[in-house]
Amino acid sequence: MATSILTRACLIAFAGILLGGVVSAFHKPLVTGEAVKPVQPVVIPQPATPANTSAQATNPAPASDVITGPDITLDQALRLYKASIAFVDARRRDEFEAGHVQNAYWMPADLLTSGQRPEAMDFLVPSQPVVVYCGGGECDASKNVAALLQQGGFAQCLIMTDGFPGWKAAGHPVATGKGDYEMNPPAPEGGH
Amino acid sequence: MTTTPTPSALARWLPLVGRIVLGGLFCFAAFKKLQDPQGFLFAINGFKILPPHLAYTMAFVLPCVEMIAGAMLVLGVWSRAAALVLVSLLGAFILGILNVLHHGYDTKCSCFGDIEWPCTGGVGWCQIVRNCVMALFALPVFRWGSGALSLECSRAER
Numbered sequence: 001m002a003t004s005i006l007t008r009a010c011l012i013a014f015a016g017i018l019l020g021g022v023v024s025a026f027h028k029p030l031v032t033g034e035a036v037k038p039v040q041p042v043v044i045p046q047p048a049t050p051a052n053t054s055a056q057a058t059n060p061a062p063a064s065d066v067i068t069g070p071d072i073t074l075d076q077a078l079r080l081y082k083a084s085i086a087f088v089d090a091r092r093r094d095e096f097e098a099g100h101v102q103n104a105y106w107m108p109a110d111l112l113t114s115g116q117r118p119e120a121m122d123f124l125v126p127s128q129p130v131v132v133y134c135g136g137g138e139c140d141a142s143k144n145v146a147a148l149l150q151q152g153g154f155a156q157c158l159i160m161t162d163g164f165p166g167w168k169a170a171g172h173p174v175a176t177g178k179g180d181y182e183m184n185p186p187a188p189e190g191g192h
Numbered sequence: 193m194t195t196t197p198t199p200s201a202l203a204r205w206l207p208l209v210g211r212i213v214l215g216g217l218f219c220f221a222a223f224k225k226l227q228d229p230q231g232f233l234f235a236i237n238g239f240k241i242l243p244p245h246l247a248y249t250m251a252f253v254l255p256c257v258e259m260i261a262g263a264m265l266v267l268g269v270w271s272r273a274a275a276l277v278l279v280s281l282l283g284a285f286i287l288g289i290l291n292v293l294h295h296g297y298d299t300k301c302s303c304f305g306d307i308e309w310p311c312t313g314g315v316g317w318c319q320i321v322r323n324c325v326m327a328l329f330a331l332p333v334f335r336w337g338s339g340a341l342s343l344e345c346s347r348a349e350r
Contacts, residue, residue, distance in 0.1 A: 008273030009280070012264065016257025023226070024252035030230050032237060032244055092300075092313065113231035114306055139298045144234045 031147040040155045042067040042129045044076065045083040069158045070146060072131065074170050077160040080131055081172070086124055088149075090134045090141035091164070100164065101133065102173035103180050109144040112152075123181055129156035136163025206332035207271070207339025214329040215265030218278055222259035224305025229255075231302055238299025238315075239288050257281070265333070268342020275330040282323045289315050289323075 044065045067076060081087065087104040089096050096106045105120030112118065124130060130149060134141035146157040160167065168174050177183075225232045233251040236242060242250060258281065265274040285303070292299060292315045301308075301315050311318035338344040 005272045005276060008270045009276045012261050012270065012273060012277050013257055016260045017253050019260065020249070020253030020256035023256060024249065027229060027252065030233050030248060030251065032233065032248070094313070109234050110228070110231045110300070110302075110306055113228050113234070115228075135298050137298070138240075138296065140234070140238050141298075144237075148230075 090145040126153040133160040203336040204340040210329040215262040218262030222255040225255035235302030268338040271338040275333040
């Protein structure tokens with residue numbers, strides 16, 4: 001009796017494995033967060049001042065201003081932030097509303113994978129760099145969102161590995177509640 | 193005058209309730225996972241147990257096993273075996289969640305796709321309690337078999 005139940009249970013599991021194999025063969029390939037590709041080199045733009053503008057016209061960017069990522073430090077993230085590069089928060093909605101990088105866009109992976117179009121997509125431009133972050137540490141959400149954005153044509157996805165806790169601890173600009181773009185939507189054109 | 197249910201009535205109807213609740217929940221969970229295998233793959237990777245290639249396979253295999261076992265349980269075909277498969281899965285999920293809690297990983301369950309009821313937020317004790325409660329519905333099936341309105345019963349009665 002017990003053997004018969006065990007045998008049948010194995011047969012059910014085997015049928016599931018076979019069916020799963022067939023389904024995966026016909027499904028479009030999935031991406032993983034580990035598969036985030038190296039980005040096209042991103043040159044950190046200098047804040048626009050008259051002195052910088054004339055210097056940039058004559059000199060190429062120093063090596064410290066070129067990011068080949070995808071992982072970036074807090075310092076690099078801050079310089080990108082000051083250059084008005086878009087930041088994407090990949091955490092849950094409650095975490096975003098409790099605190100996020102000022103002017104960041106909320107875009108969790110499940111919103112992208114479920115086929116919905118996040119409102120933030122209207123404000124991001126694939127040809128421009130995007131900095132993605134989550135809770136830092138063991139959090140995978142930023143890698144997942146970066147992989148999905150790369151699949152969607154964003155060639156310069158950077159990951160702020162220290163995440164929001166690191167950003168906040170460093171005393172960089174933060175905001176709470178809804179994103180600025182949700183409350184006062186500017187004309188969609190990318191950046192913040 | 194009230195009548196107490198006879199053991200035979202319990203043996204007929206309790207397994208039916210267990211089959212429909214447990215099998216139905218697993219069929220629904222499998223449907224939601226197959227709707228969004230990409231999200232489920234992210235969730236599996238968040239548990240940091242399986243190597244990437246196995247996690248990829250599991251994103252499709254696990255919902256299919258759930259779907260087949262859940263459907264067989266609802267229909268009452270090989271009920272005890274189907275219940276054994278589902279309870280084994282629940283046990284594996286509990287071990288996975290305990291591993292997440294032990295290491296402090298920040299990940300989502302995706303057990304029912306994007307539906308987070310009754311457990312909201314990340315993986316936690318709520319999911320463990322929910323899985324234990326779900327496993328209880330398998331007990332009448334293990335004790336009495338398929339019960340009423342099952343294909344096994346109707347075949348035996350013919």
